[in-house]
Amino acid sequence: MEGLRFDSIGLPPEADALRRDVRAFLQAHQPRDALPDSDFNHGHDPQFSRALGQRGWIGMTWPRQYGGGERSFFERYVVTEELLAAGAPVSAHWIADRQSGPLLLRYGTQAQRARFLPPITRGESYFSIGMSEPDSGSDLASVRTSARAVNGGYVVNGTKVWTTDAHRNHFIIALVRTESGGENRHAGLTQLIVDLHSDGVQVRPIRNMAGDADFNEVVFTDCFVPDDQLVGRAGNGWEQVTSELSYERSGPERFLSSFRVLVELVRVVGPAPTEHQAAVIGRLAGHLMTLRQMSISVAGMLQAGLSPAVEAALVKALGNDFEKELPEIARLAAPHVGDDHRFRATLAQTLLHAPAFTIRGGTREILRGVIARGLGLR
Amino acid sequence: MDTTQLILDTAQKMFADHCDKALLDRAEQGHYAAQLWDVVAENGLPQLATSAGGGSLSDAFLLLRVAGRHALPLALAEALIANHLMGASHCEAFSGRISLGIADSHSAEGGEVNVALVGVPWARAMERICYVIGDPLEVVILDVSDCEITQHTNMAGEARDEVRFLGIPRRCSAPESIDVTHVFELMALSRAALMSGALERVLGLTIDYAKERKQFGRPIGGFQAIQHTLAVLAGQVAAALRATDAAIAALGSPHFSVQVAVAKARVGEAAGIAAEIAHQVHGAMGFTHEHQLHHFTRRLLAWRDEYGRETFWQQRIGKQIAQRGADALWDLVVGA
Numbered sequence A: 001m002e003g004l005r006f007d008s009i010g011l012p013p014e015a016d017a018l019r020r021d022v023r024a025f026l027q028a029h030q031p032r033d034a035l036p037d038s039d040f041n042h043g044h045d046p047q048f049s050r051a052l053g054q055r056g057w058i059g060m061t062w063p064r065q066y067g068g069g070e071r072s073f074f075e076r077y078v079v080t081e082e083l084l085a086a087g088a089p090v091s092a093h094w095i096a097d098r099q100s101g102p103l104l105l106r107y108g109t110q111a112q113r114a115r116f117l118p119p120i121t122r123g124e125s126y127f128s129i130g131m132s133e134p135d136s137g138s139d140l141a142s143v144r145t146s147a148r149a150v151n152g153g154y155v156v157n158g159t160k161v162w163t164t165d166a167h168r169n170h171f172i173i174a175l176v177r178t179e180s181g182g183e184n185r186h187a188g189l190t191q192l193i194v195d196l197h198s199d200g201v202q203v204r205p206i207r208n209m210a211g212d213a214d215f216n217e218v219v220f221t222d223c224f225v226p227d228d229q230l231v232g233r234a235g236n237g238w239e240q241v242t243s244e245l246s247y248e249r250s251g252p253e254r255f256l257s258s259f260r261v262l263v264e265l266v267r268v269v270g271p272a273p274t275e276h277q278a279a280v281i282g283r284l285a286g287h288l289m290t291l292r293q294m295s296i297s298v299a300g301m302l303q304a305g306l307s308p309a310v311e312a313a314l315v316k317a318l319g320n321d322f323e324k325e326l327p328e329i330a331r332l333a334a335p336h337v338g339d340d341h342r343f344r345a346t347l348a349q350t351l352l353h354a355p356a357f358t359i360r361g362g363t364r365e366i367l368r369g370v371i372a373r374g375l376g377l378r
Numbered sequence B: 001m002d003t004t005q006l007i008l009d010t011a012q013k014m015f016a017d018h019c020d021k022a023l024l025d026r027a028e029q030g031h032y033a034a035q036l037w038d039v040v041a042e043n044g045l046p047q048l049a050t051s052a053g054g055g056s057l058s059d060a061f062l063l064l065r066v067a068g069r070h071a072l073p074l075a076l077a078e079a080l081i082a083n084h085l086m087g088a089s090h091c092e093a094f095s096g097r098i099s100l101g102i103a104d105s106h107s108a109e110g111g112e113v114n115v116a117l118v119g120v121p122w123a124r125a126m127e128r129i130c131y132v133i134g135d136p137l138e139v140v141i142l143d144v145s146d147c148e149i150t151q152h153t154n155m156a157g158e159a160r161d162e163v164r165f166l167g168i169p170r171r172c173s174a175p176e177s178i179d180v181t182h183v184f185e186l187m188a189l190s191r192a193a194l195m196s197g198a199l200e201r202v203l204g205l206t207i208d209y210a211k212e213r214k215q216f217g218r219p220i221g222g223f224q225a226i227q228h229t230l231a232v233l234a235g236q237v238a239a240a241l242r243a244t245d246a247a248i249a250a251l252g253s254p255h256f257s258v259q260v261a262v263a264k265a266r267v268g269e270a271a272g273i274a275a276e277i278a279h280q281v282h283g284a285m286g287f288t289h290e291h292q293l294h295h296f297t298r299r300l301l302a303w304r305d306e307y308g309r310e311t312f313w314q315q316r317i318g319k320q321i322a323q324r325g326a327d328a329l330w331d332l333v334v335g336a
Helices: A014-029 A046-054 A073-086 A091-107 A110-121 A237-249 A259-269 A275-303 A309-333 A342-357 A364-374 B003-018 B021-028 B034-042 B057-069 B076-088 B180-212 B224-249 B256-287 B293-303 B310-324 B326-334
Strands: A127-130 A146-150 A153-161 A171-177 A189-195 A201-206 A215-226 B098-102 B106-109 B112-121 B128-133 B138-143 B148-150 B160-167 B170-172
Touching: A014 A046, A014 A073, A046 A091, A073 A275, A073 B326, A091 A110, A091 A127, A091 A171, A091 A237, A146 A171, A153 A171, A153 A189, A171 A237, A189 A215, A189 A237, A237 A275, A237 A309, A259 A275, A259 A309, A259 A342, A259 B310, A259 B326, A275 A309, A275 B224, A275 B256, A275 B310, A275 B326, A309 A342, A309 A364, A309 B224, A364 B224, B003 B034, B003 B057, B021 B293, B057 B076, B057 B180, B057 B224, B076 B098, B076 B112, B076 B128, B076 B138, B076 B180, B098 B112, B098 B180, B112 B128, B128 B180, B180 B224, B180 B256, B180 B293, B224 B256, B256 B293, B256 B310, B310 B326
Parallel strands: A127 A171, B098 B128
Antiparallel strands: A146 A153, A153 A215, A171 A189, A201 A215, B106 B112, B112 B160, B128 B138, B138 B170, B148 B160
């Protein structure tokens, strides 16, 4: 049945050595001052990203001519899951590595690849996602940011929102309307690479309930974007953004965001858990292992050149629910300790960010709709 | 097409042809499906996990998943594992009706043993019972004609009999590489595999029903509330299948012990959620005896309790993690 194809995939033998290399790298380069956080949106650290790029661990699957490593999706998987599990600061390069680069490899011109990809692989160039708008969240086709064709390019007007790290990234790939779609809402959409430092771009921070200001509102006012920053074909934006989703939805970042809470639960419980604590820890670890197997299955399909959109939605839906459930269960199973304790600090950090888990990258409700379509119900 | 797929396709067709509702109802009234067993045995399926049988242990579990899809009313899991153990113990091969039990204790004096086994599937209709016990492992074969059998059933109406024996049994030279914990793990995996198949069936039945059943002038599957409920069901089924397959793939590896614990716990959890959702979507119709849904949901509810409930396996994993410590947790997750 469609949507339920999760073949048994074992990681290749070279994965073990690579895993050891990543751990050795983290020993040397992971900052010690911050509380480890497995949320991929946390920890914007250009120094760390550059060191990672030097090791060849950004753009790992990309062609060598663009600075890539021509390695497999499985090897990339090992690197990303090790970084997340350790709570390393990966947010600076994350989006560029995960989806902007692959998007340009698929739809970009030769010149765009040559210009944008090598600095990404060096950990020097960071991208933001420009999809949501104040009036367009789950209903992405309703975006209103406009791009009017002018001599040599486009003039962009409108507002993007919830744009993670726009205040410190270099580019945003904005989904804009180049013409009215008319009857077909998915027509007339186009993707443009916009330099976040160009004239006519204003970035305003938005504080979240946890007190951070990672995400922003990005306002375009008569912002000129040259022709050579059009991605793919004008009017083909809908197909292009939906192709990003299999990459965006199935990775380990969709079930590891609260992993450090489980680590700290095991630590605070100690070597002699009660029966209840043992069952809680065993259950959460079991769910995690199963999600990981499902996610690796999707990586296998990506490696085979497939576009497993339904399977990816299923991994994200299950994974996000797990990320949210984990701190709730851990909280009740842990012994009583003060708020300054490492367990409580990790728990608080995760709980305060948990609302985002089932919203970012496609809400739980949207994902369930995608899955239902895969089951033939719509 | 590879041999495994050929076997599974043959079994799928065979089970689909025979396991209709009438057969399941009769089996649940206590009548053994002897003719079906003969067909299954003629095709060599019970010998699949013996070296002579041409298959492998992993094929046996894939076969059980197919059996679960059809609620096959035979002690096939027990026959597969009993024959596997007998093969590994250099026991005389046996192609007849055989079931399996794990004994908590038995007393042995001279050549004579005194043993009681509970929950033995279809003991009443078998020729032999294989039981295992203790450390080091003993594999003991009983002739059912020498046993005292008390009939019991589980909540799915499946025969789960009590067997008492006092006398001189057949014994096998026990395989050194297998301990009783491993046999228990194999049986737990058999239940995970059966549940995986039943979950696939429950999902299929529920989707079909949501597409056919009309209310308010349209199929109920057109309502977003039902669509989202079915998406949750599909997620649970997908996770259960993946966990089971991962454990099957880990057979013979050092990770098997953990993987089987994950599988039995994860599938057991999915079983309860899936049964609840399937019945909710089917409405009152699915609550009737006339409808076939309950043959699968009642088995899910019964099988999740056989060979270790979710908490048993979760605690086993949790204790291992606690002993190894927080910084080794990730290694266990990735199997490093």
